[in-house]
Amino acid sequence: MSILIRNARVLQTAPHAVTILENQDILIRGNRIEAIQATGKVDASHFETVIDAGGQLAMPGLINTHSHVPMVMFRGLAEDVDLANWFNEMWALEANLTPEDVYWGMMLGIAEMIEAGVTAVADHYWYEDMAAKAVEEAGTRALLGWAMFGSDGPEAIEKTGAFVRDYNGAANGRITTIMAPHAPYTCDDDFLRAVSRKAEQIGARIHTHASETAQQTQDSLNTRGKTPIEVLRDTGVLEQSALLAHICGATESDLDILEQYETTIAHCPKTYLKLAMGLTPVPELRERGIAVGLGTDGAVSNNTLDIWESMRLMAMTQKERMGTPTVLPKHEVLYIATQESATVYGQPEQLGSLEVGKLADVILVDLTATHHQPLYDIPASLIYSARASDVQTVICDGAVLMRDRVLLTLNKADIIAHLREGMGRLSEKVPGARIQVYE
Amino acid sequence: MSILIRNARVLQTAPHAVTILENQDILIRGNRIEAIQATGKVDASHFETVIDAGGQLAMPGLINTHSHVPMVMFRGLAEDVDLANWFNEMWALEANLTPEDVYWGMMLGIAEMIEAGVTAVADHYWYEDMAAKAVEEAGTRALLGWAMFGSDGPEAIEKTGAFVRDYNGAANGRITTIMAPHAPYTCDDDFLRAVSRKAEQIGARIHTHASETAQQTQDSLNTRGKTPIEVLRDTGVLEQSALLAHICGATESDLDILEQYETTIAHCPKTYLKLAMGLTPVPELRERGIAVGLGTDGAVSNNTLDIWESMRLMAMTQKERMGTPTVLPKHEVLYIATQESATVYGQPEQLGSLEVGKLADVILVDLTATHHQPLYDIPASLIYSARASDVQTVICDGAVLMRDRVLLTLNKADIIAHLREGMGRLSEKVPGARIQVYE
Numbered sequence: 001m002s003i004l005i006r007n008a009r010v011l012q013t014a015p016h017a018v019t020i021l022e023n024q025d026i027l028i029r030g031n032r033i034e035a036i037q038a039t040g041k042v043d044a045s046h047f048e049t050v051i052d053a054g055g056q057l058a059m060p061g062l063i064n065t066h067s068h069v070p071m072v073m074f075r076g077l078a079e080d081v082d083l084a085n086w087f088n089e090m091w092a093l094e095a096n097l098t099p100e101d102v103y104w105g106m107m108l109g110i111a112e113m114i115e116a117g118v119t120a121v122a123d124h125y126w127y128e129d130m131a132a133k134a135v136e137e138a139g140t141r142a143l144l145g146w147a148m149f150g151s152d153g154p155e156a157i158e159k160t161g162a163f164v165r166d167y168n169g170a171a172n173g174r175i176t177t178i179m180a181p182h183a184p185y186t187c188d189d190d191f192l193r194a195v196s197r198k199a200e201q202i203g204a205r206i207h208t209h210a211s212e213t214a215q216q217t218q219d220s221l222n223t224r225g226k227t228p229i230e231v232l233r234d235t236g237v238l239e240q241s242a243l244l245a246h247i248c249g250a251t252e253s254d255l256d257i258l259e260q261y262e263t264t265i266a267h268c269p270k271t272y273l274k275l276a277m278g279l280t281p282v283p284e285l286r287e288r289g290i291a292v293g294l295g296t297d298g299a300v301s302n303n304t305l306d307i308w309e310s311m312r313l314m315a316m317t318q319k320e321r322m323g324t325p326t327v328l329p330k331h332e333v334l335y336i337a338t339q340e341s342a343t344v345y346g347q348p349e350q351l352g353s354l355e356v357g358k359l360a361d362v363i364l365v366d367l368t369a370t371h372h373q374p375l376y377d378i379p380a381s382l383i384y385s386a387r388a389s390d391v392q393t394v395i396c397d398g399a400v401l402m403r404d405r406v407l408l409t410l411n412k413a414d415i416i417a418h419l420r421e422g423m424g425r426l427s428e429k430v431p432g433a434r435i436q437v438y439e
Numbered sequence: 440m441s442i443l444i445r446n447a448r449v450l451q452t453a454p455h456a457v458t459i460l461e462n463q464d465i466l467i468r469g470n471r472i473e474a475i476q477a478t479g480k481v482d483a484s485h486f487e488t489v490i491d492a493g494g495q496l497a498m499p500g501l502i503n504t505h506s507h508v509p510m511v512m513f514r515g516l517a518e519d520v521d522l523a524n525w526f527n528e529m530w531a532l533e534a535n536l537t538p539e540d541v542y543w544g545m546m547l548g549i550a551e552m553i554e555a556g557v558t559a560v561a562d563h564y565w566y567e568d569m570a571a572k573a574v575e576e577a578g579t580r581a582l583l584g585w586a587m588f589g590s591d592g593p594e595a596i597e598k599t600g601a602f603v604r605d606y607n608g609a610a611n612g613r614i615t616t617i618m619a620p621h622a623p624y625t626c627d628d629d630f631l632r633a634v635s636r637k638a639e640q641i642g643a644r645i646h647t648h649a650s651e652t653a654q655q656t657q658d659s660l661n662t663r664g665k666t667p668i669e670v671l672r673d674t675g676v677l678e679q680s681a682l683l684a685h686i687c688g689a690t691e692s693d694l695d696i697l698e699q700y701e702t703t704i705a706h707c708p709k710t711y712l713k714l715a716m717g718l719t720p721v722p723e724l725r726e727r728g729i730a731v732g733l734g735t736d737g738a739v740s741n742n743t744l745d746i747w748e749s750m751r752l753m754a755m756t757q758k759e760r761m762g763t764p765t766v767l768p769k770h771e772v773l774y775i776a777t778q779e780s781a782t783v784y785g786q787p788e789q790l791g792s793l794e795v796g797k798l799a800d801v802i803l804v805d806l807t808a809t810h811h812q813p814l815y816d817i818p819a820s821l822i823y824s825a826r827a828s829d830v831q832t833v834i835c836d837g838a839v840l841m842r843d844r845v846l847l848t849l850n851k852a853d854i855i856a857h858l859r860e861g862m863g864r865l866s867e868k869v870p871g872a873r874i875q876v877y878e
Contacts, residue, residue, distance in 0.1 A: 072812070073813065075811075075812070075824070079768075079816060080765055082763060083764070273755035273756060274758060276761070276762050278759075279759075302823070303823040316713055317712060317759075319714075320711070320712045322715070323715050325521055325522070325525075325713060325715045327715075329518075330519060370547065370855070371554075371744075371827075373855045374512065374855070375515070376513075376515035380518045385743050387827065388810075412809060420812075427815060
């Protein structure tokens with residue numbers, strides 16, 4: 001497999017600068033970037049696929065560092081409700097789930113993400129073997145964690161640990177795996193300790209929710225005498241290069257704790273706004289050297305899987321939160337969206353930038369539409385004007401998944417038809433059936 | 440002219456409910472809605488244009504209640520700067536403006552708005568005769584106000600007053616006009632009093648910026664001994680059915696003052712976030728019966744003219760601001776985006792809903808895309824999932840302006856080429872040249 005992308009602008013991000021290279025060719029062999037060089041120096045006939053970018057912007061495939069992708073199947077079923085009701089609504093509906101539902105939900109969510117230029121997702125859900133099947137077929141990348149509650153007991157740790165071992169490196173390495181206890185408020189200390197031991201044994205990271213609101217922190221102090229972050233520290237979770245979602249309720253001393261571990265944070269601002277959860281202290285985390293990545297969370301709170309929107313909301317809400325528009329300038333926002341998200345995802349050496357030798361996850365973004373014109377400032381246009389619909393072409397692991405907005409690996413009509421068939425059954429609340437209770 | 444829209448879903452908003460009618464035909468004669476009825480009861484051969492909506496959602500054309508549309512020409516030229524620097528950057532660049540620039544900027548901005556389903560805009564800028572020319576040609580609707588600073592002197596009041604008289608009702612009534620002093624901080628009390636007298640004489644409303652930040656309120660108290668809202672009351676502005684933009688810095692007693700007048704508020708949340716200005720007290724205003732409409736502000740702060748994004752940001756930021764997700768439920772959000780925005784715009788009897796006898800400003804929105812599926816909740820999908828690119832067809836004043844995403848009245852390539860030509864000249868800062876200073 002070989003691809004030549006001709007005449008692209010190339011986005012290069014760094015912690016303190018963002019650069020746009022003009023008139024570049026990107027050479028892809030197998031699943032790697034072979035070269036990035038001035039346009040026209042290579043013979044196109046040496047490539048199986050030639051894509052004329054015509055000035056479109058090439059950038060790394062976007063990474064969604066925290067989602068529950070199959071929840072797209074419940075999109076729109078919990079609106080205008082408070083956080084406790086939101087959880088309890090969802091946990092009632094999730095009692096209806098079958099493995100096949102997870103497969104089709106994952107397929108729909110991946111289709112939506114490819115259309116938005118998202119090539120990798122950290123997914124935290126059930127029946128992740130079915131999610132893996134969808135990822136394998138779609139051609140994208142995923143970091144899969146099979147979710148568990150403390151109430152699922154030690155056998156859940158064994159089962160999801162076996163999943164981690166069996167699926168890590170699957171689909172030509174496109175699938176990686178992670179342990180996925182739900183949260184400190186749904187897992188007791190002993191359970192979290194057992195998860196940490198299992199993760200250490202099998203060399204796995206841990207992906208969990210933590211300190212989602214200030215109220216959760218207060219509740220944890222009241223019931224356990226510790227903040228959720230202290231619980232994660234004391235149960236060994238933080239020692240497993242944890243991927244923590246949200247952290248809107250972290251205290252100052254929680255941040256000091258996180259700084260001492262290889263912890264990374266997934267930031268999903270649309271959920272926080274919609275559910276009035278407060279906001280992650282993004283600049284404070286980054287000042288301490290803690291990597292922050294962009295996420296969407298599930299589509300029942302989001303209601304989409306659009307990383308462009310997460311990027312824009314992060315930049316804007318942090319400016320508002322800190323009371324100054326100079327917070328999170330363009331280069332920092334784009335660095336978070338690319339290389340720093342790759343760090344949170346766990347593959348910073350392989351993903352997150354267009355560089356020779358890295359995995360070939362490349363998207364092409366059209367900047368000629370009305371809402372980008374006249375184009376004075378490409379980084380600003382990417383953050384504040386771009387829409388998912390501006391993404392034209394998506395390459396993952398050296399294969400073209402979407403070209404000129406046509407999906408090449410997925411049958412969208414078929415996927416949507418399957419999801420529609422399940423609507424009645426999946427939206428029904430069976431009395432007494434719920435997988436968990438939020439108190 | 441006659442149009443038959445067949446087989447649409449129809450959005451009906453009301454203060455306490457939102458309804459979707461299925462399988463409707465919309466009959467348009469001249470520039471009015473003649474009937475909305477069950478599909479198939481009318482002979483299509485009686486209509487010049489027949490549009491098969493195929494289940495797309497029909498809703499009123501969106502209304503942008505506050506913008507500086509031609510500023511699209513400066514898009515991206517003031518990023519990551521604080522509010523004072525933002526104003527001073529812009530006021531330096533605006534010294535370069537020619538009437539022709541305003542025409543082409545208005546053309547680009549209208550093209551962008553049509554593509555996003557926006558059919559009417561309250562524009563506040565200079566050379567509004569050139570803006571009117573663009574509106575006339577594009578076929579949209581606009582409430583035009585020719586901006587002035589106090590430093591422009593009384594002759595500006597005469598000149599812009601003459602514009603208000605001459606252009607009100609132009610373009611078959613698609614153009615209406617309004618007096619447009621810039622703001623209390625750029626107009627002294629005597630100037631504002633003279634504007635109010637002129638507005639009263641000629642029967643015009645007043646469109647101005649007010650109380651944009653808490654700091655402005657404090658500065659006004661320090662220098663004038665009054666809040667900006669008290670200044671507007673005491674100079675007679677509030678007696679002219681004022682359209683006030685922003686109000687992020689209003690005090691509790693300011694709200695009590697506003698309640699006593701026919702004041703309406705334009706809300707532009709993307710600007711507030713990007714420039715860290717604080718947020719309009721939207722629920723508090725509406726509890727007092729004060730109408731709130733959606734706006735984009737100019738594209739240098741926004742950076743687009745996308746009312747879908749304004750709608751979504753309003754809903755989400757107010758939930759966050761009030762600390763509860765039950766604030767601004769779906770039906771209120773959609774009522775603000777439609778009928779309440781029409782009130783702010785000044786034509787509540789003619790615009791803002793799809794009803795027999797109202798002006799035929801109708802857009803068709805495709806809800807079949809991946810990011811809407813499976814479609815459990817259309818109102819939620821409109822607020823939280825829809826993108827400007829989902830708008831397929833736009834009708835204004837009984838004429839089709841965009842069909843299947845193709846603009847019919849504007850030559851986009853020509854407009855963009857003109858704007859690109861001016862980029863060097865318009866982005867140059869001429870030493871000493873600036874139209875105003877923000878202190």
